Amino acid sequence: MERAESDTSEAGTGDVGAASPDEEAPRPEGPPRTLLERREELTPMLSQYLELCDDHPDAIVLFQVGDFYEAFCEAAETVARVCEVTLTQREDSTGTYPMAGIPIDNAASYLESLLEEEYRVAIADQVEDAEEATGLVDRAVTNVVSPGTVVDDELLDRASATYLGAVVGDGSASDGTGGEHSAGDDTAASTALATLDVSTGECQVTSAPADRVRTELERLAPAEILVGPDAPVDPGTFDFETMVTERDPATFDLDRADTTLSAYVAEPTAVLDAPVERRAVGALLDYAEYTQGDDGALSYVSRIRRYDLRASLRVDGTAMRSLELFDSRRPGRGETLLDAVDRTACALGRRTLESWLRRPLVEADLIERRHDAVAELLDRPLVRETVRDYLSQVYDIERLAATVSRERANARDLRSLQATLAVVPEIKAALEDAESAALSELRADLDELADVRDLIDRAIVPDPPQEITEGGVIRDGFDDELDEIRATEREGREWVDSLETRERERTGIDSLEVGYNQVHGYYIEVTNPNLDRVPDDYTRRQTLKNAERFYTPELKRREEEILSASERADALEYETFRAVRSRVAEETDRLQSLADALARLDVLSAFAAVAASGDYVRPEMGAATLRIDAGRHPVVERTQAEFVPNGIDFAAGHVAVITGPNMSGKSTYMRQVALICLLAQAGSFVPADAAELPVLDRLFTRVGASDDIAGGQSTFMREMAELTDILHDATEESLVLLDEVGRGTSTTDGLAIARATTEFIHDEVGATTLFATHYHDLTDLAADLPDAFNLHFTVSKGDEGTTDAADSGTGDADDTTPTESRAGGDAGSGTDVTFLHRVAEGPSSSSYGVEVAELAGVPDRVVARAREYVRASSTEPSSDSRRDDPSGASPSEDSTTDASGASPDERGDTLAAYVDGLDDASNGDRFELDGDAGHGFGDDEREVLAELRDLDVARTTPLEALNTLERLRRQLDE
Numbered sequence: 001m002e003r004a005e006s007d008t009s010e011a012g013t014g015d016v017g018a019a020s021p022d023e024e025a026p027r028p029e030g031p032p033r034t035l036l037e038r039r040e041e042l043t044p045m046l047s048q049y050l051e052l053c054d055d056h057p058d059a060i061v062l063f064q065v066g067d068f069y070e071a072f073c074e075a076a077e078t079v080a081r082v083c084e085v086t087l088t089q090r091e092d093s094t095g096t097y098p099m100a101g102i103p104i105d106n107a108a109s110y111l112e113s114l115l116e117e118e119y120r121v122a123i124a125d126q127v128e129d130a131e132e133a134t135g136l137v138d139r140a141v142t143n144v145v146s147p148g149t150v151v152d153d154e155l156l157d158r159a160s161a162t163y164l165g166a167v168v169g170d171g172s173a174s175d176g177t178g179g180e181h182s183a184g185d186d187t188a189a190s191t192a193l194a195t196l197d198v199s200t201g202e203c204q205v206t207s208a209p210a211d212r213v214r215t216e217l218e219r220l221a222p223a224e225i226l227v228g229p230d231a232p233v234d235p236g237t238f239d240f241e242t243m244v245t246e247r248d249p250a251t252f253d254l255d256r257a258d259t260t261l262s263a264y265v266a267e268p269t270a271v272l273d274a275p276v277e278r279r280a281v282g283a284l285l286d287y288a289e290y291t292q293g294d295d296g297a298l299s300y301v302s303r304i305r306r307y308d309l310r311a312s313l314r315v316d317g318t319a320m321r322s323l324e325l326f327d328s329r330r331p332g333r334g335e336t337l338l339d340a341v342d343r344t345a346c347a348l349g350r351r352t353l354e355s356w357l358r359r360p361l362v363e364a365d366l367i368e369r370r371h372d373a374v375a376e377l378l379d380r381p382l383v384r385e386t387v388r389d390y391l392s393q394v395y396d397i398e399r400l401a402a403t404v405s406r407e408r409a410n411a412r413d414l415r416s417l418q419a420t421l422a423v424v425p426e427i428k429a430a431l432e433d434a435e436s437a438a439l440s441e442l443r444a445d446l447d448e449l450a451d452v453r454d455l456i457d458r459a460i461v462p463d464p465p466q467e468i469t470e471g472g473v474i475r476d477g478f479d480d481e482l483d484e485i486r487a488t489e490r491e492g493r494e495w496v497d498s499l500e501t502r503e504r505e506r507t508g509i510d511s512l513e514v515g516y517n518q519v520h521g522y523y524i525e526v527t528n529p530n531l532d533r534v535p536d537d538y539t540r541r542q543t544l545k546n547a548e549r550f551y552t553p554e555l556k557r558r559e560e561e562i563l564s565a566s567e568r569a570d571a572l573e574y575e576t577f578r579a580v581r582s583r584v585a586e587e588t589d590r591l592q593s594l595a596d597a598l599a600r601l602d603v604l605s606a607f608a609a610v611a612a613s614g615d616y617v618r619p620e621m622g623a624a625t626l627r628i629d630a631g632r633h634p635v636v637e638r639t640q641a642e643f644v645p646n647g648i649d650f651a652a653g654h655v656a657v658i659t660g661p662n663m664s665g666k667s668t669y670m671r672q673v674a675l676i677c678l679l680a681q682a683g684s685f686v687p688a689d690a691a692e693l694p695v696l697d698r699l700f701t702r703v704g705a706s707d708d709i710a711g712g713q714s715t716f717m718r719e720m721a722e723l724t725d726i727l728h729d730a731t732e733e734s735l736v737l738l739d740e741v742g743r744g745t746s747t748t749d750g751l752a753i754a755r756a757t758t759e760f761i762h763d764e765v766g767a768t769t770l771f772a773t774h775y776h777d778l779t780d781l782a783a784d785l786p787d788a789f790n791l792h793f794t795v796s797k798g799d800e801g802t803t804d805a806a807d808s809g810t811g812d813a814d815d816t817t818p819t820e821s822r823a824g825g826d827a828g829s830g831t832d833v834t835f836l837h838r839v840a841e842g843p844s845s846s847s848y849g850v851e852v853a854e855l856a857g858v859p860d861r862v863v864a865r866a867r868e869y870v871r872a873s874s875t876e877p878s879s880d881s882r883r884d885d886p887s888g889a890s891p892s893e894d895s896t897t898d899a900s901g902a903s904p905d906e907r908g909d910t911l912a913a914y915v916d917g918l919d920d921a922s923n924g925d926r927f928e929l930d931g932d933a934g935h936g937f938g939d940d941e942r943e944v945l946a947e948l949r950d951l952d953v954a955r956t957t958p959l960e961a962l963n964t965l966e967r968l969r970r971q972l973d974e
């Protein structure tokens with residue numbers, strides 16, 4: 001590889017070793033210090049580097065030197081460390097400077113490492129031919145690469161959009177942390193969020209109260225965010241990977257934004273009337289322009305779309321994570337909802353599917369439109385499969401259109417566009433009889449772009465080379481001048497080809513040969529024994545050992561003609577190619593609309609394909625009840641050999657308290673209900689036998705205290721913060737999943753919080769709620785609250801031949817073989833327990849904690865002993881608040897009071913009494929396991945029992961519990 005150039009002749013390189021990758025990263029704060037200090041004495045090349053660094057103080061400047069991109073001094077140290085390349089040094093007359101370089105041919109993988117570590121990189125290319133330059137080669141920054149602005153195919157995720165975001169506040173917003181929530185109140189809209197996918201030109205903006213914007217940020221998870229001066233968001237609290245980029249506050253000014261915007265839309269104020277939105281988009285485009293270099297490089301950003309957050313189901317980051325919509329909690333192992341329903345045929349569809357799942361609809365009409373289309377494609381498998389087959393031949397024309405517009409597309413890219421356009425008529429034909437509104441409209445939106453397709457087809461050869469400057473790109477017959485030049489070239493070559501025969505005849509030398517070499521051009525070669533027969537018009541060109549090479553005046557003339565024709569042809573081809581590409585670029589809008597239509601069609605047919613193969617049904621939307629017959633978890637059912645379907649049937653706004661042992665299926669069930677609702681609102685059919693669903697406005701989850709700990713906050717603190725959001729923001733149209741709320745603190749407090757929360761949601765919020773809990777005491781809420789009821793997960797006890805399921809209408813799985821996990825045998829009572837993963841009405845009769853312990857392998861003696869304690873405790877006085885209520889009110893009296901209008905505040909007394917009672921009861925429940933009451937255990941066993949007794953179950957995660965049990969078991973074995 002070429003590393004040096006003429007003006008580096010004084011440079012030498014010396015290996016000073018690779019930097020350790022573990023050292024703390026020095027961030028690029030301005031140009032390399034060492035160069036700044038020596039500014040006056042630098043050679044022209046390093047001065048040029050320093051000037052480019054001056055212009056890009058927030059980036060590492062990579063400077064083209066031959067086939068390498070080089071960085072110097074402090075920047076070199078960073079490059080060497082992050083890219084794991086050798087730190088060398090450059091020596092010149094002024095001193096020695098650290099230097100590190102990455103090969104241009106393979107730059108993408110090194111750039112990726114720099115982006116991963118959140119560096120911004122300015123690429124300074126040589127902008128004149130090094131051979132033609134007199135003195136120092138001219139260089140300019142052609143592109144700034146940052147996580148949110150990458151356009152390079154190799155750096156982009158094919159399947160997901162990469163967003164750059166900008167958040168701007170109008171200065172009037174509360175920061176949302178003072179408890180000032182404004183659910184559904186758009187008059188308080190004060191914060192704008194604009195996002196841009198630089199690779200496609202998709203630009204969107206919305207404004208809403210600050211807390212809503214924060215949720216939207218989590219949903220879109222931009223790779224890079226510009227935070228405006230008044231933005232009421234704290235970048236430190238973003239819990240997704242992103243790079244926060246500082247910008248000059250002036251770039252967020254309204255005047256400047258309007259000027260920037262006017263280059264993209266004729267009348268910015270007509271498209272975006274809210275100043276805060278214009279400021280967000282303006283700042284975003286300002287930065288994007290800075291990164292893309294040349295003026296007009298973003299001309300394909302022509303559609304700036306404003307959207308209303310209220311037009312989509314609100315799913316916050318916590319819910320997205322706990323429902324594993326896009327990221328599995330077991331990276332690399334677990335599937336996500338997106339994986340489960342992704343049957344899209346092309347990258348366009350895959351990105352749109354993700355965006356539909358991120359933004360499900362909230363208008364029944366729009367949802368039904370999608371369902372109609374899916375139903376039609378499901379009923380017509382031939383149409384569906386034909387369409388999917390053609391869609392699989394579709395290239396990523398959304399990104400291709402942007403590449404064309406940026407003048408970065410080569411001839412192969414244009415051919416890919418053409419190949420895509422060629423299948424559009426076929427797709428239209430397949431949809432000819434489409435009946436549903438969505439499909440017929442889609443069909444109408446499928447612009448065949450026949451003009452563009454024909455242009456590319458006529459202009460570009462079918463299988464063009466990668467390079468666009470070396471000819472072989474433009475078809476014969478497309479350009480007269482090019483055809484003429486090519487004819488001259490061809491004629492010349494033919495003349496040369498036939499020269500050998502002619503000269504052999506003329507000279508009578510049978511061994512005479514005509515050849516070509518790079519240095520001397522065309523020649524006639526005659527071997528030494530025949531030299532006396534060489535004609536007079538031969539001029540000697542080269543002497544070899546056994547032969548001489550000659551040329552004739554005519555051969556020389558022809559050679560010049562051929563070479564100049566070839567050069568002219570290459571130049572003309574390049575020019576013609578650029579003209580064709582510009583012509584295609586003029587149709588960027590139409591190409592983007594076509595890409596959009598193809599993407600929608602792909603998602604709808606993917607939904608139909610999933611429905612066909614996965615046995616999904618069309619849900620009935622807008623129901624006042626939440627009824628799902630034999631529902632399935634779309635992800636778990638794919639991994640679980642025998643998934644047990646479960647139904648649900650209750651009025652929207654009611655609260656279900658779900659009890660059952662660990663591992664019985666509570667969380668899976670709750671998530672399944674949420675996923676079914678979400679899929680339905682995204683336009684998909686759902687995994688169930690039948691479904692009637694309300695249209696939800698928000699979806700909240702508070703699942704598993706220990707599952708999603710984020711840094712900085714204690715588990716319980718985080719749990720409570722999330723709970724606060726739910727209690728503030730949920731409405732009657734929301735679905736709330738609460739899994740073991742309150743588990744992160746003491747049993748007494750946890751139980752009190754769980755109970756108070758449920759009462760609040762029931763009385764004040766009216767959201768449809770599923771509440772899974774291990775606190776059996778909570779099951780009496782069903783008696784207290786008119787719209788609450790119990791569900792439980794059934795367990796079969798083998799020896800008794802019974803289940804604790806009160807057989808009910810909700811369980812649709814009576815004929816299904818349960819997935820079995822058995823505990824039992826000869827320990828203690830010898831109960832044989834099988835988890836049926838089946839939901840039933842009513843509360844669970846037991847927590848089966850001992851059986852789970854037995855399943856986990858706790859020694860028989862401990863299990864038997866534990867059973868004795870359980871039996872003993874069941875004879876202790878009950879801790880039920882209603883029964884312990886000092887007022888003496890019976891449960892039925894209590895609920896009568898409620899039904900007759902008692903406010904939750906009035907019930908506060910009952911709650912306090914309840915908690916007091918609990919404290920008393922828990923004291924009473926404390927068993928004496930050590931000392932004299934040791935019941936014949938040895939010291940080791942007593943130690944184990946003591947540890948078990950001290951275990952704070954309420955603060956122990958299932959995994960920790962299993963680990964503890966395993967350790968105790970080993971301790972006993974030893």
Ligand SMILES: Nc1ncnc2c1ncn2[C@@H]1O[C@H](COP(=O)(O)OP(=O)(O)OP(=O)(O)O)[C@@H](O)[C@H]1O
Binds near residue numbers: 636646663666
């Ligand atoms: N309906 C079902 N059919 C088959 N298997 C299931 C079903 N539901 C759950 N399971 C299996 O049981 C396991 C435990 O389920 P899940 O986590 O929902 O239980 P849980 O009651 O919430 O447990 P915990 O209280 O410990 O959180 C799942 O990982 C899954 O493998």
